[in-house]
Amino acid sequence: xxxxxxxxxxxxxxxxxxxxxxxxxxxxxxxxxxxxxxxxxxxxxxxxxxxxxxxxxxxxxxxxxxxxxxxxxxxxxxxxxxxxxxxxxxxxxxxxxxxxxxxxxxxxxxxxxxxxxxxxxxxxxxxxxxxxxxxxxxxxxxxxxxxxxxxxxxxxxxxxxxxxxxxxxxxxxxxxxxxxxxxxxxxxxxxxxxxxxxxxxxxxxxxxxxxxxxxxxxxxxxxxxxxxxxxxxxxxxxxxxxxxxxxxxxxxxxxxxxxxxxxxxxxxxxxxxxxxxxxxxxxxxxxxxxxxxxxxxxxxxxxxxxxxxxxxxxxxxxxxxxxxxxxxxxxxxxxxxxxxxxxxxxxxxxxxxxxxxxxxxxxxxxxxxxxxxxxxxxxxxxxxxxxxxxxxxxxxxxxxxxxxxxxxxxxxxxxxxxxxxxxxxxxxxxxxxxxxxxxxxxxxxxxxxxxxxxxxxxxxxxxxxxxxxxxxxxxxxxxxxxxxxxxxxxxxxxxxxxxxxxxxxxxxxxxxxxxxxxxx
Numbered sequence: 001x002x003x004x005x006x007x008x009x010x011x012x013x014x015x016x017x018x019x020x021x022x023x024x025x026x027x028x029x030x031x032x033x034x035x036x037x038x039x040x041x042x043x044x045x046x047x048x049x050x051x052x053x054x055x056x057x058x059x060x061x062x063x064x065x066x067x068x069x070x071x072x073x074x075x076x077x078x079x080x081x082x083x084x085x086x087x088x089x090x091x092x093x094x095x096x097x098x099x100x101x102x103x104x105x106x107x108x109x110x111x112x113x114x115x116x117x118x119x120x121x122x123x124x125x126x127x128x129x130x131x132x133x134x135x136x137x138x139x140x141x142x143x144x145x146x147x148x149x150x151x152x153x154x155x156x157x158x159x160x161x162x163x164x165x166x167x168x169x170x171x172x173x174x175x176x177x178x179x180x181x182x183x184x185x186x187x188x189x190x191x192x193x194x195x196x197x198x199x200x201x202x203x204x205x206x207x208x209x210x211x212x213x214x215x216x217x218x219x220x221x222x223x224x225x226x227x228x229x230x231x232x233x234x235x236x237x238x239x240x241x242x243x244x245x246x247x248x249x250x251x252x253x254x255x256x257x258x259x260x261x262x263x264x265x266x267x268x269x270x271x272x273x274x275x276x277x278x279x280x281x282x283x284x285x286x287x288x289x290x291x292x293x294x295x296x297x298x299x300x301x302x303x304x305x306x307x308x309x310x311x312x313x314x315x316x317x318x319x320x321x322x323x324x325x326x327x328x329x330x331x332x333x334x335x336x337x338x339x340x341x342x343x344x345x346x347x348x349x350x351x352x353x354x355x356x357x358x359x360x361x362x363x364x365x366x367x368x369x370x371x372x373x374x375x376x377x378x379x380x381x382x383x384x385x386x387x388x389x390x391x392x393x394x395x396x397x398x399x400x401x402x403x404x405x406x407x408x409x410x411x412x413x414x415x416x417x418x419x420x421x422x423x424x425x426x427x428x429x430x431x432x433x434x435x436x437x438x439x440x441x442x443x444x445x446x447x448x449x450x451x452x453x454x455x456x457x458x459x460x461x462x463x464x465x466x467x468x469x470x471x472x473x474x475x476x477x478x479x480x481x482x483x484x485x486x487x488x489x490x491x492x493x494x495x496x497x498x499x500x501x502x503x504x505x506x507x508x509x510x511x512x513x514x515x516x517x518x519x520x
Contacts, residue, residue, distance in 0.1 A: 025049045025094035030289045033101045034160040036140045036191025038108045038293035039083040046075035049094045058091045083188040106189030108294040111175035113301035115198030121173040125391045131165050139163035141171050144195035149284035156288045177397025195285045201304040202315050208279035210322040216314045220278050227272035234270040241267040290326045296335030298400050302360050309359035316367045331372040335408045340364050340376045342383030345498040351457035351465040357498045375403040378418040381512045415439045415509035421516040430482045431489045440508035441476025455503030457493045460486045491519035
């Protein structure tokens with residue numbers, strides 16, 4: 001048990017009580033009619049009953065039996081079954097019988113992150129057509145209701161529904177487009193579990209004990225513990241500050257406006273038990289659905305961790321490994337695909353301007369390179385300068401699906417990856433860059449000759465970058481970069497900005513090159 005869970009004893013005691021009411025056989029809410037079970041793997045089914053109660057689980061021709069433990073908990077594992085779009089029943093019998101109908105077997109994915117994963121289909125490009133055409137009875141949707149908890153919970157709120165124009169409108173657009181692509185390509189049922197919350201950092205989705213065990217991440221837990229310990233003092237200060245604000249607001253109406261200047265804003269009540277607290281969303285929105293059998297996860301998050309890129313790489317790696325451990329899956333059994341942050345905010349003409357978003361993208365790419373069976377969907381070309389929520393979620397979902405179809409399902413004809421920088425060789429004043437995943441060759445999208453990409457900067461030993469001239473080789477395998485201002489290059493950067501609008505290097509599958517730097 002982590003130290004976070006040991007702080008507020010009264011809260012912990014209440015939280016540790018089972019979410020289920022013992023007596024009749026009961027299963028957590030992740031089991032409902034209309035669900036999709038994961039094909040070709042063991043299928044855990046669990047719940048509660050009276051202590052010592054005999055429980056039978058029947059699905060198709062299978063029947064497994066067990067006895068509820070002293071605390072009322074029970075679990076069985078069904079044998080692996082192949083995909084099936086024929087509706088079936090899952091029946092659980094003890095002193096009572098629970099029956100789930102219209103159950104399919106196929107591919108199940110967890111879809112998590114912050115607002116860009118949560119973003120509803122009804123708020124995207126061409127949503128009217130997309131919703132009207134979303135009659136997909138073999139795609140099933142489950143949305144985990146938002147909740148926080150200091151301690152791991154046993155259950156969530158939610159229910160499986162068939163995908164239809166009536167049910168898909170408020171569902172995650174990225175998850176829907178991902179699932180639609182996978183379902184159409186594989187022709188098997190697909191289940192999508194949307195567990196996301198806008199504005200939340202990665203640590204909220206990571207188990208506390210995993211962070212506490214890591215020296216680099218332990219300060220996250222330490223800060224949370226201190227915030228909880230200091231809460232009484234913080235609340236007293238808040239009361240004083242609130243009284244001062246109320247007195248001031250009575251004479252300055254501007255203080256009550258939503259866009260009031262910072263100096264006039266109403267003080268915020270301290271609350272360390274919120275959705276951003278480390279592990280609180282894992283406890284309430286991921287832990288309760290473990291070990292429901294899934295193929296893997298897609299992840300769109302990072303905006304809330306921009307500015308902490310070095311820590312983020314370790315944090316995201318820890319999140320991935322801890323989720324795999326929780327599900328009892330090895331890396332090759334549990335895929336994890338990441339959306340790299342899109343272009344956003346005002347573009348700049350200064351190649352030396354620091355960029356927290358560029359560093360965060362680098363951390364996402366580095367995580368994918370270092371953690372097995374992960375991948376990155378590059379979206380540097382489909383963002384929005386003025387809106388952190390780009391409306392083009394179709395291409396995000398399709399790029400995630402390409403990763404899954406190629407790497408998880410082995411469809412070699414699907415190009416999965418964007419070009420990624422591999423190495424640099426310098427001869428004289430010219431740096432030659434080679435790339436992985438060029439998929440038939442590189443080209444400069446929108447360039448008249450298709451051979452002169454933008455977005456490249458180059459520097460010498462002084463580390464002062466200038467915009468560079470770039471040229472794709474005739475065979476499309478490499479890019480040469482140079483500048484008259486840099487006679488002896490030592491480093492090259494590409495797309496290294498919050499919003500690198502000039503970056504137009506692609507492979508012939510139409511996937512944009514991932515931004516990079518050769519320096520550190």
